[in-house]
Amino acid sequence: MSSKKVYQNAHEAMQGILRDGLTILSGGFGICGIAENITEEIKNSKVKDLTVVSNNCGIDGYGLGTLLQTRQIKKMISSYVGENKTFEEQYLNGDLELEFSPQGTLAERCRAGGAGIPAFYTKTGVGTVIAEGKETKVIDGVEYLMERAIKGDLSIIKAWKGDHSGNLIFRKAARNFNPPMAKAGNICVVEVEHLVEIGDLDPDHIHLPGIYVDRIFEGTYTEKKIEFVTLTE
Amino acid sequence: MPWTREEMCSIAAMELKDGYYCNLGIGMPTKVANYIPEGVNVTLQSENGMLGMGPFPKKNQVDADIINAGKQTITELPETSYFDSSDSFAMIRGGHIDLSILGALQVSEEGDLANWMIPGKMVKGMGGAMDLVAGVKKVLILMEHNAKDGQPKLLKKCTLPLTGKSVVNTVITDLGKFDILPNGVKINQAAPNVDIDEIRSRTEATIID
Numbered sequence: 484m485s486s487k488k489v490y491q492n493a494h495e496a497m498q499g500i501l502r503d504g505l506t507i508l509s510g511g512f513g514i515c516g517i518a519e520n521i522t523e524e525i526k527n528s529k530v531k532d533l534t535v536v537s538n539n540c541g542i543d544g545y546g547l548g549t550l551l552q553t554r555q556i557k558k559m560i561s562s563y564v565g566e567n568k569t570f571e572e573q574y575l576n577g578d579l580e581l582e583f584s585p586q587g588t589l590a591e592r593c594r595a596g597g598a599g600i601p602a603f604y605t606k607t608g609v610g611t612v613i614a615e616g617k618e619t620k621v622i623d624g625v626e627y628l629m630e631r632a633i634k635g636d637l638s639i640i641k642a643w644k645g646d647h648s649g650n651l652i653f654r655k656a657a658r659n660f661n662p663p664m665a666k667a668g669n670i671c672v673v674e675v676e677h678l679v680e681i682g683d684l685d686p687d688h689i690h691l692p693g694i695y696v697d698r699i700f701e702g703t704y705t706e707k708k709i710e711f712v713t714l715t716e
Numbered sequence: 717m718p719w720t721r722e723e724m725c726s727i728a729a730m731e732l733k734d735g736y737y738c739n740l741g742i743g744m745p746t747k748v749a750n751y752i753p754e755g756v757n758v759t760l761q762s763e764n765g766m767l768g769m770g771p772f773p774k775k776n777q778v779d780a781d782i783i784n785a786g787k788q789t790i791t792e793l794p795e796t797s798y799f800d801s802s803d804s805f806a807m808i809r810g811g812h813i814d815l816s817i818l819g820a821l822q823v824s825e826e827g828d829l830a831n832w833m834i835p836g837k838m839v840k841g842m843g844g845a846m847d848l849v850a851g852v853k854k855v856l857i858l859m860e861h862n863a864k865d866g867q868p869k870l871l872k873k874c875t876l877p878l879t880g881k882s883v884v885n886t887v888i889t890d891l892g893k894f895d896i897l898p899n900g901v902k903i904n905q906a907a908p909n910v911d912i913d914e915i916r917s918r919t920e921a922t923i924i925d
Contacts, residue, residue, distance in 0.1 A: 512764040513783065514787075515781060515787070563842070564840055564841050565840035565841070571838050575838070583839075583841050585842055585844070585845075586763060587763075587804075587805025587808055587844060587846075590802040590804070591802055591809075606851065607809060609880075609881065610828075610878055610880065610881030611879065611880065612878075653800075654781045655782050655792070655798055656762070656765055657780075659765045660800070660801045661800065662800040707780035707781070708780065710787035711783075711786065711788045712788075713789050714773060714774065714778070
C-alpha cells in the first residue's frame with residue numbers, strides 16, 4: 484500500500500503541480516535541511532510569481548536564492564533575510580515583496596494552518612510594527628495580538644529517512660521548519676537522503692507521520708553546504 | 717577603566733545560574749558561553765531546534781546538520797535533544813527558558829528594546845528576537861554604552877522600531893551593570909574606576925539612586 488507516493492526523482496515528483504502564482508511553504512533554516520532537489524526542479528520549470536513562505540531565502544546562488552536570481556519569486560514571508568545580496572537588490576528596487584513574521588510566529592502560523600486553527604493570540608510583537616493593523620485582545624490582564632494561520636498550495640520538505648508510506652525521520656538540527664511547513668500545504672512533496680521500505684523505520688521514532696506527505700523521492704546529494712563553518716579556538 | 721568585551725561577557729555569565737535553560741543571541745552574547753563559571757550547569761537552547769548546545773567543533777567534528785541560530789557549526793552533547801521550530805518557540809513563548817542574552821541598538825528606561833531595524837538601511841529581519849523577549853523569564857542585554865558616534869543607547873524612549881515593550885530586566889555595558897526598575901535605571905555595578913558622574917553624562921535614561 485501507499486507506494487503510490489513514491490517517485491523516482493524531483494522531476495517526476497513535481498509533475499502536474501507546478502504553475503505560476505503558487506504559494507510554496509519551504510522547510511529549512513538558512514541552508515540547513517532545505518529541499519535542494521525540489522528547488523532546482525522549480526527553477527528549471529520556470530514557473531513565476533511565486534509566494535514563498537520560508538524562514539530565510541537561502542544564500543546567493545544556493546537554495547531559494549537560486550529562484551531569486553531567476554526572478555521567479557514575487558513575494559517572501561520570512562523572519563530573516565540577511566546574507567543574500569540578490570534579495571537586497573530586488574527588494575530595494577521594489578521587484579520583490581516582503582512580509583516579516585517573527586520566527587516563532589511564522590512557525591506557529593504554519594503549524595496552526597495545518598492543524599485547522601485559523602488564527603491565534605500571541606504576546607510576540609505586541610507594541611511593535613508587527614502589531615500594526617492586527618486585532619489585539621487583553622486576556623487575564625496581558626495584551627496579545629492575533630496572528631492568522633498560513634496555508635499553502637505546496638510544501639517542499641527535506642528529511643533524512645522516509646519510507647514508502649511517507650513516514651519521515653529528520654536528522655539533528657535539519658528538522659527545524661520542515662514539520663510545520665509540511666503540515667500546512669495542500670500538496671506536500673518530500674525529498675529524503677534515504678528512501679526505505681515500509682517496516683524499516685521504528686514506529687516510535689517517526690518525527691512526521693506519512694499522513695502529511697503526498698509524494699516522496701530519494702534526492703541526489705553531493706556535499707552538504709554550510710553557511711558558516713566555525714571551529715573551536 | 718571601562719570593561720572590555722571579554723569582561724562584559726564574563727560579568728554576564730555570572731547571571732547564569734545552575735540548572736538554567738538559556739538562549740544566547742548572535743554575536744557577543746554567543747561568547748558568554750565561554751565564561752560560564754565552574755560547577756554551574758547551564759543548558760543552552762538554540763531556536764532553530766536544539767537543546768543542549770556544545771562548543772564549536774574541531775575540524776573533524778563538523779556536521780552540516782548541526783548548526784546554531786547564527787548558522788554556525790556547533791557540536792552536540794550527551795544530553796542534546798532536537799525538535800522542530802514550532803516546538804522550539806513553544807519553549808520560548810511558553811516561559812520555559814530562564815534567560816535570554818541579546819544585543820541591542822537602544823534600550824529605554826521602561827525596558828523597551830530596539831535591536832532589529834534601522835529605518836533607511838537594509839532590513840534583515842527580526843529572526844527570533846521578538847519571540848524571545850516576549851516569552852523568556854528574564855532578558856539581559858549586552859551592548860556598548862554609547863553608539864560609535866557617542867550617542868547614548870540607554871534612553872528615556874527608544875527612537876528606533878521596537879523589538880519588544882517593557883521586556884528588558886538587566887543591561888550590561890562597558891561602563892557597568894544596570895537594572896531596569898519601574899521608576900528608572902539603577903546602577904547595580906560600575907566598571908572599575910568609572911565614576912557615577914561619567915555614567916550619568918553618557919546616559920539619557922533616568923538614573924535612580
